[in-house]
Amino acid sequence: MAAISLRGLTKVFATGTEAVSDLSLDVEDGEFVVLVGPSGCGKTTALRMVAGLETITSGTVSFGDRVVNDVSPRHRDVAMVFQNYALYPHLSVYQNIAFALENKKVEKAERHRRVVATAAVVGLSELLARRPRNLSGGQRQRVAMARALVRSPAVFLMDEPLSNLDAKLRVAMRGEVLAVHRSAGAATLYVTHDQNEAMTMGDRVAVLRDGVLQQYATPRELYDQPANLFVATFMGSPEMNLYEAALDSAGDVVLGTQRLPLPGAVLRGRPALAPYQGRKVIVGIRPEDLDVSTDGALGAQARLVEVLGSEQYVYFSIDATPAAAAAGADGDGLLATGTPNGVARIDPRTQVRAGERVTFGVDPVRLHFFDPDSGAAIA
Numbered sequence: 001m002a003a004i005s006l007r008g009l010t011k012v013f014a015t016g017t018e019a020v021s022d023l024s025l026d027v028e029d030g031e032f033v034v035l036v037g038p039s040g041c042g043k044t045t046a047l048r049m050v051a052g053l054e055t056i057t058s059g060t061v062s063f064g065d066r067v068v069n070d071v072s073p074r075h076r077d078v079a080m081v082f083q084n085y086a087l088y089p090h091l092s093v094y095q096n097i098a099f100a101l102e103n104k105k106v107e108k109a110e111r112h113r114r115v116v117a118t119a120a121v122v123g124l125s126e127l128l129a130r131r132p133r134n135l136s137g138g139q140r141q142r143v144a145m146a147r148a149l150v151r152s153p154a155v156f157l158m159d160e161p162l163s164n165l166d167a168k169l170r171v172a173m174r175g176e177v178l179a180v181h182r183s184a185g186a187a188t189l190y191v192t193h194d195q196n197e198a199m200t201m202g203d204r205v206a207v208l209r210d211g212v213l214q215q216y217a218t219p220r221e222l223y224d225q226p227a228n229l230f231v232a233t234f235m236g237s238p239e240m241n242l243y244e245a246a247l248d249s250a251g252d253v254v255l256g257t258q259r260l261p262l263p264g265a266v267l268r269g270r271p272a273l274a275p276y277q278g279r280k281v282i283v284g285i286r287p288e289d290l291d292v293s294t295d296g297a298l299g300a301q302a303r304l305v306e307v308l309g310s311e312q313y314v315y316f317s318i319d320a321t322p323a324a325a326a327a328g329a330d331g332d333g334l335l336a337t338g339t340p341n342g343v344a345r346i347d348p349r350t351q352v353r354a355g356e357r358v359t360f361g362v363d364p365v366r367l368h369f370f371d372p373d374s375g376a377a378i379a
Contacts, residue, residue, distance in 0.1 A: 002026035003187030004033075004050065004155060008059035011045050011211075019045040021211040022059070027187045032178065034202035035191045037234070042211035043191045044159055050189060051157050052076050063154060079148035080157040083164060085140045087132040087147075093119070094128040097146045104151075118150040121183050122176065138169050145180050156181065156188040162197070170194075174201055195235050199223070207231050229282065229323065229375040232368060238287045238313065240368065241342040242323035245283040247276050253283055253367070256320035260297050266364050272378050273369060281378065282323045284368035287313070290344035292352060296359035303340040305354050312348045315340035316358065323370075 004027035011020040020042040027033045035043040048054035050061050052073035060067050068076050087096050094115060101111045119125050122142040132140055141161060148156060161177065162170045178201060181188050192198055198205045199219040207214040207222065207230075215227040219235075226232035226240075233239045246254045251267045253260040260283075267273060290298070292314075300316035322341050344360060352358055369378040 002062075003029040003031070003064065004189060005062040006046075006050070006059065007062070009046060009049060009056065009061065010058045011042070011049060011054065012057045019211050020049070023208075023211075023213055024059075025206055025213065025216050027189055029187055030185050032181050032188045032190065032201060032203045034198040034205045035189065035208060036193065036195055036198035036202075036205055037208035037214075039193055041208040043193075043208050045211075046208075047157055047159055047189060047191050050155075051078055051080050076155070077153050078155040078157055079151050079153035080159065081141075081144050081148050081161045083160045085132075085144045085164075087140060087143055089132050091131070092128065093124055093130050093132075093135070093143050096132070096143055097124075097128075097150050100147060100151050114150050118146045121149065122146045122180060137165050138173055141165065141173060142176065145177065149180055149184055152184070154186055156184060156186050158188065158190040160192055161190075163192075163194075170197075177201070196237065199235065207234060209234075225377070225379075226368065227377055229284075229370050232284055232370070232377075236286065238343045238345065240284045240286055241290075242282055242284045242370075243318075243341075244280065244321040244323060244372065246280050247273065247278065249278055251277055253281075255283065255298070256318055258298060258318070258320075260362055260364065260367070262364050262367075270369075270378070276369070276378065280372050282370040282372050282375075284323075284370065285342075285362060286366065286368075287343045287345040289363060289366040290346070290360040292344075292346055292350050292358055293361035294359065296361040298360040298362050300342065300358055300360060302352055302354050302356050302358050305352050307348060310348060311345055312350070312352070314344045314346060314352050314358070316342050316344065318342060 007024050009020055009023040012018045023046055035046060037043050045054060049056050052071065056069055060069055097118060098111055098115045101114065119128055122145055124142055124146060127139060162173050165173060174197060202219055204216060204218055205222055206216045209230050215222060215231045222231060222235045226235060243255055248254055251262045253262060300318045302314055302316050304315040306313040317340055371378060
C-alpha cells in the first residue's frame with residue numbers, strides 16, 4: 001500500500017473559503033512527491049492536514065492501511081521541516097537535533113549515536129557545539145533537516161524549506177535535501193511554489209490551482225504532456241507560447257495570417273484532433289521548440305534579444321492573438337504596437353537583432369493543442 005494516501009481531502013475554513021477541494025493522490029514508500037502551485041493554491045493547507053496541524057473538513061489521510069484523521073500530530077510518526085527552521089536559539093546544534101529523542105526518552109548512549117550519525121549525513125559534524133545564531137542560513141536548514149531525520153519517521157513533510165535561502169544556495173541545497181531523503185528512505189511530501197524545484201526534485205509532481213489538483217505526473221510528463229492550459233504555462237520558463245488558432249479542413253494550423261502544415265503522420269498519430277478540423281483551437285509552442293531558419297514556417301518580428309551566455313531569448317511579435325487575449329485580455333494589434341507576444345529560446349551563436357524579420361522552424365510533432373472552451377489538452 002502507498003505510504004501516504006489522500007482521498008477526497010477537502011478543507012473549508014470558517015469564512016467559507018474552500019482551500020483544498022477533493023484532493024486525491026498517493027505517495028509510495030521512498031518516493032519524493034512535490035506539491036507545487038502559486039501562492040494561495042492550498043498546498044501548505046494540504047500538507048498541514050497530512051501532519052495533523054489542520055482539521056479536515058472531509059476526506060481521509062492514511063499512512064499505509066491506517067487512517068490518521070483523528071490521530072494527534074505527535075502520534076502520526078511524521079517529521080516536518082518548516083520554512084522558518086523553528087530552531088531553539090538557546091540550544092546548541094547537538095541539543096536541537098537531540099531534542100525529539102530526549103522527549104521520547106531514548107537512552108543516552110543511543111541518543112548520542114544517532115545524533116552524531118545524523119549530523120555526519122547532513123555535514124554538521126564540526127558544528128555540533130554552535131548555537132543557531134552562529135550558523136549561516138544553509139547550516140540552519142541542515143539542522144532542521146537533521147532534527148527531522150534523527151527520529152527515523154515513516155513520513156517526511158517539508159513546507160518550502162529552501163525559500164529563505166539565496167538563489168545560489170537554494171540550488172546547492174536541493175541536492176542535500178534529496179540526499180537526506182534517500183538516507184531516510186521514507187515517503188516525502190514537499191511543498192514549493194518554485195516550479196524549477198518541483199521539476200528537478202520530484203519523482204512525481206502534483207500541480208494545484210485554487211485548491212484543485214490539475215495534474216499528478218512525473219516532471220517529464222508534466223512538461224511534455226500538460227493536462228491543460230494552466231499546467232502548460234505554469235511548468236516551464238519561459239512559459240509556453242499560446243495562441244488562438246484554427247485547424248482547417250486539410251488539418252493545417254491557421255495562426256493569424258500564417259499556416260503551419262501538419263503532416264498526415266502527425267494527424268494520424270493524434271486522432272483526437274480530427275473533430276477539431278474546421279474549428280478553433282489553442283496552439284502551444286515551447287520556446288525551445290522554435291529555431292531560426294531561412295526556410296522556417298513561422299514569420300515574426302524580433303522585438304528584444306537577451307543574450308544569457310549559454311542561450312538567448314528572442315522576444316518576437318506575430319499577427320496572432322495570444323490565448324490570454326482570447327480569454328478577454330487586450331491582445332489585438334500586437335504586431336503594430338511592437339509589443340512581443342512570443343519568446344524563443346535559441347542557440348547563443350545564432351545572430352538575431354531586435355527589429356529584424358526572422359523565420360522560425362517549428363517541429364509539428366512538438367506542437368501542443370488545447371480546447372479553447374475548457375482549456376483541456378487535446379491529447
